[in-house]
Amino acid sequence: MPTATQLLAAALGLTAGTFLLRLSGPLLRARINFPQRAEKLLEASDIVLLTAMVVVTALTEGTGAAGVARPAGVLLGGLLAWRKAPFLVVVLSAATAAAVLRLIGVE
Structure with a gap:
């Protein structure tokens, strides 16, 4: 069973990953031409x-x-x-x- 600290670390990691993934779209859109x-x-x-x-x-x-x-x-x-x-x-x-x-x- 994960501890509260592990759950909090996992939630923060997922939050940061989601934010960075969503931020990469607008940042890379100007550099990539489809x-x-x-x-x-x-x-x-x-x-x-x-x-x-x-x-x-x-x-x-x-x-x-x-x-x-x-x-x-x-x-x-x-x-x-x-x-x-x-x-x-x-x-x-x-x-x-x-x-x-x-x-x-x-x-």
Whole structure:
């Protein structure tokens, strides 16, 4: 079992490492030139990663499928977000849709 001092040292080390890693981006950006194609791929990568996270979270639960209610709620939320609805409306609508489907017995 680690001691409080070890935990504090680990937390401080991770904090410093995270800070230095985040600081390196702006400092090195002026010195490194990427090809135009690589820049476009890097710009799209965050959207691809977020989409993959949403799909995995929406469609799976544990080691199996999530059923119908959760993906239906996510789909409704995605449609509302695409139609530029306010964030609160998107979240509450998605949660309500999933809850209503579960309430009427659709898992």
